[in-house]
Amino acid sequence: MTRNRERIVQAARTLVSVGGFREAQVAAVAAEAGVSTGLIYRYFPSKTELFVEVLTVAIDAEIVILRGAAAAHTDARDQLGAAIEAFVRRALAGPALAYAFIAEPVDPEVDAERIRGRRRFGEVFRDILLAGIERKEFPAQDADVTAACIVGAFTEALVGPVAPILREKTAGPAQLVESIREVCLRAAGSVG
């Protein structure tokens, strides 16, 4: 059944988001998914491949959402704001995705996928920035650097070590979303 494959991926994702790669042993994934360890190897050639897929799937989904949120607007500024807000809102909803982005995966191959994921996130913002710069909505700047900074910024603010404190301090999620959005928009040079 292809249902088991999904169960395995989901179990792996859950374990990573809760306890990091460190606690996501094959046996634990199997237990979480309610299957035997051997079954995991029917669907994935190795633990590495499983976690590469976990990351890929998670990132793909987020990328789609980001681009979708941006596509609902025409102004680059609104696109940027919407993409950031979409990302932040989702991240605040649960720890599922968060951990994977700051984690140093045990395996270099998984790490490569994580790196690719961050790069792809950056590309979403870079595209928006480039269009905005061309339309004079943003000042001239190195869009790649700004995009990387934006990714780093909300990653840190959301899933980084400061996040728990920020969440407590700021008056509810809406407030935090708004703060992050403003910082990132300013970083892009958009005059608020």
Add this chain to the structure above:
Amino acid sequence: MTRNRERIVQAARTLVSVGGFREAQVAAVAAEAGVSTGLIYRYFPSKTELFVEVLTVAIDAEIVILRGAAAAHTDARDQLGAAIEAFVRRALAGPALAYAFIAEPVDPEVDAERIRGRRRFGEVFRDILLAGIERKEFPAQDADVTAACIVGAFTEALVGPVAPILREKTAGPAQLVESIREVCLRAAGSVG
């Protein structure tokens, strides 16, 4: 001899910066330091404690440098720019510190120290921001959020996945340092 203790910490730091926590086994640290594995346990109760100290020492040193760089200026804008530039320049000089900040440490306790380190970095920027806001150099904003974003921003731009590409693309380190500084200053609301 307390000299051995230093040699061990230095060896551990070297190994982490070169190959990450993954390749920094106790035996490897001992070999790098030129001591026996047993000796490490005379100075540190566990591998975890050793790496907590490695991080603490490294972060302490950076904090001092950051604050020192900022103290050379009076304008908040200049302080912020100097602190960022100091951090970025040092990070570009070598991988020594960089890796430790995005790495997911093997051990939760080490992770806790890493988190504390990032928070302390954030505090440096928060203090500068708060002073600047009070003096109307920066617009009203949540200084904690902005500070976290700044830490995330240059961490990503420096040691994140995009870094290698950025380094190749931008015309030399000086160019990259400048780009990052500008983004962060804009993020703080400083009109360039």
Add this chain to the structure above:
Amino acid sequence: MTRNRERIVQAARTLVSVGGFREAQVAAVAAEAGVSTGLIYRYFPSKTELFVEVLTVAIDAEIVILRGAAAAHTDARDQLGAAIEAFVRRALAGPALAYAFIAEPVDPEVDAERIRGRRRFGEVFRDILLAGIERKEFPAQDADVTAACIVGAFTEALVGPVAPILREKTAGPAQLVESIREVCLRAAGSVG
């Protein structure tokens, strides 16, 4: 269908001759035979039983051929020479049978069958030798020992480690067949 049974045995035989017992897993046999793994267990109670049959069938066929080759002659010397030649020629034609005879089977039970096979090969030669000794074609000797030595001799020359070199060196298969035949005939005491 009994056709499936044959297909399974044939597939197992092919895999063993190509890659040894090591690569002849049940799943691989099933794939090679174009059936499911489960079907194998409908015909054989265990993997062991399957490979015991593989060996038995292969050896039976060879024994028949050996005896047939010998039966075409009346002189013991010619019988011995013909039997050896028949075996050697067949072995040189393909690796099919060869591997199974020096291989240490995974399973003691399969090993027992292999041992039985070699013994039965020895008996073919022992019978020829005994008849030859009685007719004074061969000198008095321990026919069992000589027979075992003959089996060992051509097994080594054919499938042992020296085989590849011998095949390259000697001028074609015909030459090697002749050399082995001569050595074995001399071993039996037949004056060439």
Add this chain to the structure above:
Amino acid sequence: MTRNRERIVQAARTLVSVGGFREAQVAAVAAEAGVSTGLIYRYFPSKTELFVEVLTVAIDAEIVILRGAAAAHTDARDQLGAAIEAFVRRALAGPALAYAFIAEPVDPEVDAERIRGRRRFGEVFRDILLAGIERKEFPAQDADVTAACIVGAFTEALVGPVAPILREKTAGPAQLVESIREVCLRAAGSVG
């Protein structure tokens, strides 16, 4: 201690000779040697390397003995006879060496060493044969083929499946040694 290394090799050798490679798991070797499994990896990079050494050491020792036995004589016939006798006597003394020569080791690398061993045994006999042929003690023949056959012959007679029966049947070890020696000498063309 280098004593442990020897204990490990000896334990591995014992297990192989008693139960074959199949029963010589790392844990079993450790138990037999009275050490922990981890200690084995202090001396050997892998299970494979351990068993390669076990074979190499065993074969080296036998080769020295074979050549030594032959060196005590001047006639090629006597040399050949002495070498065979030496090998056979030792083999009859215990199962230690025996199993390793017919076993198909689990690992290709170990198998390669086994193959090399048999080849080196063959070379001992080939050298003796070549000298004897030159001195007209033996008739013209393919010395490589004869050497391979001799190795195969006594391997089969000694450690092959027929061995147990031969041992029971023949009147004591001395008798069997003599029979094998005679067969091999005849195979070389030496007129007894």
Add this chain to the structure above:
DNA sequence: TATGAATGAGTGTTCATTCAT
């Protein structure tokens, strides 16, 4: 009869930690 998904015990290997010297 036939399938092949599912099982889970077993194996080689790593590495933080200890302790006799």
Add this chain to the structure above:
DNA sequence: CATGAATGAACACTCATTCAT
């Protein structure tokens, strides 16, 4: 103080066998 040999629990992965469909 200092050594480094020794430990052993833990982990990824394999594969013969079973059984619901």
